[in-house]
Amino acid sequence: MNFELLKPAISEITEHALLSNEEKLKNICQFLQQNISYYNWVGFYFANHETQTLHLGPYVGAETDHTVIPFGKGICGQVAESNANFVVPDVAAQDNYIACSFTVKSEIVVPLFVDGINIGQIDIDSHVINPFSAADERFLEFVNEQVATLF
Template sequence: MTFDKLKPQIEVLLKKEDLEVKDKLTQVCELLEQNIPYYDWVGFYFKNGNKEELKLKSFAGEPTDHEIIPFGRGICGQVAVSNKNFVVPDVKAQNNYIACSIHVKAEIVIPLFVDGENIGQIDIDSHTADPFSHEDEVFLQWVNEKVAEIL
């Protein structure tokens, strides 16, 4: 399914009034994980209160032990500090990578901003080597913009 076909579905999910934010985010994760063949794990991490760490809020895919990630550690922790997209075509080439699964070959992390502040991120793991394109970045930035509207 193309990104353009997923956009209206994401908008409908995020507007559901009978769901809590966490459930809306879980459904977005599930939609992406089920419809984009190389999105094998999709999750939203958010800053954990005043702590210098991220906490996993919603995800789709295999369960992970990495529910808390300190700022600066791994790809997610680096994005929390840099405020910039991070596309990793080959996780084995990263020396500050936190392995979630032996099957993960690539990762993309896009920060989520509310009123100019980086409050979280969407994290995608792929079992496919180098699958992410500029279109993935643009699409995931759009997803985060829509999510920011409900936070």
């Protein structure tokens, strides 16, 4: 996967003057799911620091019951506390994993920072074991840098 070829489209989405931020985030999710074969569920969670919870934002993929996740719970909740990327090559081997679907085999979560504060994250599930590389991490960090300009 040549992620460099995808970067201009991400920038174009975030810079689109006629779309709301919600529409931009949804379009990014759709773009990623359509252009990266192993990105089967793509979504954003946003932090409420007062309640120490994450709240589901725009996403594409199978419906999820996990619309609110406490900090520390599951992969997303751990990223809310650690402020670090978390790659799970095989969710079956992960102790603190919130199962979304039996089809999910791996997950990557990359925090979203605005002015140095972790305001949320991009969360991606895959139906493939161990598809995520350092290149995915760097690309998703770029995606989040672009998304951060919306806030």
